[in-house]
Amino acid sequence: MKIVLIAITVLTLSSPMASIGESETAFAQKRAQMVEDQLKARGIKDPRVIQAMLTVKRHLFVPTHSRNQAYEDYPLPIGEGQTISQPYVVALMTELLALKGRERILEIGTGSGYQAAILAELAKEVYTIELLAPLARQAEKLLKELDYKNIQVKSGDGFLGWPEFAPFDGIIVTCAPEKIPEPLLAQLAENGRLVIPVGTYVQELKLVRKRKGRTTVTDIVPVRFVPMLREKGK
Numbered sequence: 001m002k003i004v005l006i007a008i009t010v011l012t013l014s015s016p017m018a019s020i021g022e023s024e025t026a027f028a029q030k031r032a033q034m035v036e037d038q039l040k041a042r043g044i045k046d047p048r049v050i051q052a053m054l055t056v057k058r059h060l061f062v063p064t065h066s067r068n069q070a071y072e073d074y075p076l077p078i079g080e081g082q083t084i085s086q087p088y089v090v091a092l093m094t095e096l097l098a099l100k101g102r103e104r105i106l107e108i109g110t111g112s113g114y115q116a117a118i119l120a121e122l123a124k125e126v127y128t129i130e131l132l133a134p135l136a137r138q139a140e141k142l143l144k145e146l147d148y149k150n151i152q153v154k155s156g157d158g159f160l161g162w163p164e165f166a167p168f169d170g171i172i173v174t175c176a177p178e179k180i181p182e183p184l185l186a187q188l189a190e191n192g193r194l195v196i197p198v199g200t201y202v203q204e205l206k207l208v209r210k211r212k213g214r215t216t217v218t219d220i221v222p223v224r225f226v227p228m229l230r231e232k233g234k
Contacts, residue, residue, distance in 0.1 A: 108158030113139030
């Protein structure tokens with residue numbers, strides 16, 4: 001089986017108002033090509049996910065010097081030893097959440113904020129946690145500049161989730177723990193979905209569903225993410 005090579009989330013990301021070297025029309029054309037060649041061709045079908053991938057300007061979530069590569073089929077470094085995942089993986093994980101528009105979503109691993117922006121196009125509320133404070137600050141600043149009012153960002157240990165706002169209709173994890181964190185399972189709402197890579201060197205992307213208080217786990221595809229980091233002493 002083909003392994004999808006990915007990683008998650010300091011290089012400074014530029015303000016969306018900064019000069020970007022290419023016209024917005026050119027970037028829009030690249031986004032459209034990305035959707036056709038990388039998403040639809042690989043089986044992404046949810047029209048809302050496709051529209052979100054067309055809407056969110058991925059090039060704003062990578063360092064300025066990498067913007068000409070923003071819509072290519074691979075991850076890109078964003079600083080702090082982290083990367084922004086390849087577009088297909090973002091779309092696949094988002095589609096697995098089966099969002100309808102009224103959900104409260106938790107994201108673990110904010111990175112540069114791109115996945116959070118995609119989720120914000122599709123859900124009512126997005127809560128996103130990033131362990132690395134410089135990345136959390138960068139992402140929060142950019143998302144505010146882009147006028148996303150339904151996203152809350154904090155720096156903290158994602159393994160523990162965000163119990164103050166639980167339960168969550170969907171949880172998406174963009175880093176790989178060795179096993180599914182129990183706090184995340186506890187914070188998943190009835191009929192909720194958790195999308196998470198699990199393992200060490202090569203992991204399996206898993207879809208966890210909760211029904212009548214019980215969880216079922218489905219393996220989706222082999223992947224490779226950076227490991228889930230914990231706060232010191234955890």
